[in-house]
Amino acid sequence: MPELKLPAIGEGVVEVEIVRWLKKPGDRVAANEGIVEVMTDKATMEIPSPVDAVIERILIEEGAVAEVGQVIAIFGEAPADPAPTPAAATLPPATTAPPPAAAAPVPMAPAAPGTAPRDATTGKVLATPAARALAREHGIDLDMVPGRDGRITKSEVMGLFSGGDPLEASPAAPSQTPTMVIAPASIVAAPAAPATAAAPVPAPAPAPALRRSLGETPPDELIPFRGMRRRIAEGMSKSFFTAVHYTYVEQVDVSALVKVREQARKAAEQEGVKLSYLPFIVKAVILGLKKYPIVNAVLDEEGGNIIVKKRYGIGIATATDQGLMVPVVHDADRLSLLDIGREIARVSEAARSFKASREELTGSTFTITSLGTIGGVLATPILNYPEVGILGVHAIRKTPVVDDNDQIVVGHLMNLSVSLDHRVVDGFEGASFLQEVKRYLEDPTLLLLAGI
The missing domain is CATH 3.30.559.10 (Chloramphenicol acetyltransferase-like domain)
Incomplete structure (x- = not known):
């Protein structure tokens, strides 16, 4: 196969750095079209292709040093244009397979107000994968997150960051709380029945500390240390x-x-x-x-x-x-x-x-x-x-x-x-x-x- 050798660039130049390939394997290249950008000890320049060809392989990667006369790429033959695809034969209509049976619903235990919904069989908290990932990232115990519609969602976990009711972060559902009617002031309330001694209610566990979410931190930028900067x-x-x-x-x-x-x-x-x-x-x-x-x-x-x-x-x-x-x-x-x-x-x-x-x-x-x-x-x-x-x-x-x-x-x-x-x-x-x-x-x- 024909080879692309690094040509002589100038008096006293014996090697260059490959800064950037302008073409990749499989690309067509015309004669005198720029194929690779190289740098000498002072200047950057493009090396043109000597022939019309297709790049088969690149032998010297970006950032590496090549000597004058060294083979830096291999040319291959241009692939022939694909033959036209004949029209497909008419096939009889395929029989429609019956739809798969719907999966049996997972039994869910009804969630009490202010508590997390759980699977009635396993007792595991029901939450979406996104909600679980967000909870892990911020150290939140899903047992402390009340849910709606039988499953904790990401929006309900995010509602904790506002300091209010996490249920407010999800779309409002029809209220099930009966309406309270205020009696006129002239009506005297009946005396309350004497209260019986109740068992002491344990204090709720302190909520985990939350970090304010400012979005995902962007990844660090990597700048290749080559070309002009390395020189x-x-x-x-x-x-x-x-x-x-x-x-x-x-x-x-x-x-x-x-x-x-x-x-x-x-x-x-x-x-x-x-x-x-x-x-x-x-x-x-x-x-x-x-x-x-x-x-x-x-x-x-x-x-x-x-x-x-x-x-x-x-x-x-x-x-x-x-x-x-x-x-x-x-x-x-x-x-x-x-x-x-x-x-x-x-x-x-x-x-x-x-x-x-x-x-x-x-x-x-x-x-x-x-x-x-x-x-x-x-x-x-x-x-x-x-x-x-x-x-x-x-x-x-x-x-x-x-x-x-x-x-x-x-x-x-x-x-x-x-x-x-x-x-x-x-x-x-x-x-x-x-x-x-x-x-x-x-x-x-x-x-x-x-x-x-």
């Missing part, structure tokens, strides 16, 4: 347990940047760019990396080298429905401020829609992570391994500040937190890098002089 977990674990993280934090007064961005925003919109603060931060980061190139590096442990990158690929951490992805703005040092804004928007949207190519998700040399307006006060970002630096950008807030004339004014403050690999970047170099980024963000005219 993210593997990358984070490798980074956290390999690199020696440390984080340096600085507060930045971006009051001047707020004004510059507001002035440039309308002009940018005319060019089709929604200008945020992120392109300014990217520009400041690149200038900081150029002054402290050790931060724009990776550690090659196997080769025993620190590789200082001479290109600037800025990864932009992007939240998607399946987890965090890091599309890359390549050669960001060669782009203008508006071009950086366009490229951030383009690769971020490609990542969110899972249409980003492998090239758009690889090749970063430094990463920026920002939650925008909900960026919080402080975070300690985890490195995008094997990079040695990542910058966390936090919310801009209006805050009272003291200006150069010792006057209290309203300023716009933002925290930046940079995490670094201490095996490569010393504390002094890491702090100096962030101070350089701060210098450009607090005085945007320096960005203009640097060729923004």
